[in-house]
Amino acid sequence: LSAPLVPSAPAALRSLPPPAAVGVLHATRPLHTTQQCPAPLPPLPEKGGEVRYGLIPEEFFQFLYPKTGVTGPYMLGTGLLLYFLSKEIYVINHETVAAACILSVIIYGVKKFGSDVAAFADKLNEEKVAKALAVKNEAIKDLETAIEQEKKEQWRVEGRSYLFDAKRNNIAMLLETNYRERLLTVYNEVKKRLDYQVAMQNLKRQKEQDHMIQWVEKNVIQSITPQQQKESIAKCILDLKALSKSAQAA
């Protein structure tokens, strides 16, 4: 049933148009176009960009240093501040007082508790990184043990020939044993039959002998008449007397 179908199946498959999925896939989403980057990601920088007084980046000071020296930016800042105050571009009102209070509280808080919070955050980070590292090391160890086991298996494969030789020897021994057992059985059976024949012959001869002896005895006894019996008994008594005389004489 299936045999005539099978040769026709490839032909039917060949007659179908090539699958369109490959072309569609190629058009919508090319895979593996960017270069694979094998190196690990660069680590995060230790410290951020330098910032003076928490507000102004260090690059500003460096930018002004060649022309105005060290005090340049501070002069600029003081001048700007006085200008804003005098022209009342910065107006002093209730918000100034509020800002001053809030800023002082914030600065006090940061100065007092900043390092503790930083240490706590660093600890959290450390734990995260340590967990990830542990997972990675675990995976590496597992893979290494797997590699070792694989190598061991490969080494074991080399001992195939010994294994097969031993098995072959075992089988040969089994065959030999079986063959000898059968030989012994044959021998025993044949011996039994021959013994039977011999016993039969012996028995037959024995029976014949016994029968003949009996028959001869019977006939002899029958042939002994009473006259002969008396004569033989008298002769025996005479012989006995003669013997006893000779025995007495000796």
Next chain:
Amino acid sequence: GPLSERHLMDVRLGELPSWLATCNFSPQGLLGGVQKAWNSYYDKYINVKRGGPAGISMLLAGYCLLSYGWNYQHIKCHRWRKYH
């Protein structure tokens, strides 16, 4: 390098108009510029192992200045002196 690929900080004053001409002022371009600026700020001051208050304090200071500027017309009414 070529003018269009330099950062703003590396552009000299005389070349500023031509640099501005090479900029992409479409919405996507502006959005891309904002994204790049934020990413560079973020990578420099916030996305570090041991940052300090500098990362957000500069953002807060910028926000204070901006809000002062937006409310300046209202604050001008509370000036102390009439003539400056």
